Amino acid sequence: MDKCCCNAKSRLIYPCSGATNTGEIADQISRKLAKEGYGNMTCLASVGAHISGFEESAKGAADKNITIDECSDACAKKILEHIRVTPTKSHALTEMGAEKGKTPSTEEIISKTSNKIKKDLPLKAEQENNTEGDKNSGCSCCSC
Numbered sequence: 001m002d003k004c005c006c007n008a009k010s011r012l013i014y015p016c017s018g019a020t021n022t023g024e025i026a027d028q029i030s031r032k033l034a035k036e037g038y039g040n041m042t043c044l045a046s047v048g049a050h051i052s053g054f055e056e057s058a059k060g061a062a063d064k065n066i067t068i069d070e071c072s073d074a075c076a077k078k079i080l081e082h083i084r085v086t087p088t089k090s091h092a093l094t095e096m097g098a099e100k101g102k103t104p105s106t107e108e109i110i111s112k113t114s115n116k117i118k119k120d121l122p123l124k125a126e127q128e129n130n131t132e133g134d135k136n137s138g139c140s141c142c143s144c
Helices: 021-035 044-048 052-061 075-082 107-118
Strands: 011-015 064-069 089-092
Touching (some): 011 021, 011 075, 021 064, 044 052
Parallel strands (some): 011 064, 064 089
């Protein structure tokens, strides 16, 4: 596949779900933001594996790429940069107060941290230049 089959622009959210408590929190925050309409969560591993539809979505189908990393290693950000995509916004949970191995993955922590991230993201419906296609497109899986 040379191009993503999705014709519309969207905001894609890439969590580094890691193997720690902060990875779990990053994943849950991404799911919460997607559910609330702040963007579409997509598969970071597929970008890292160079699956063409996922790469093409990051490179051009999405008008905004947001990374939510569990720590300052910034794996999600670096995976996008590896394919020559600079994330529109990058967030590292350990730079937002979360501690690896210590911060519990609770609804309170997820809500508090997602609220900090939301300050940088207008609701998807409020985005400029997002008038083409279906509001749920850009999912990278060609089921849009």
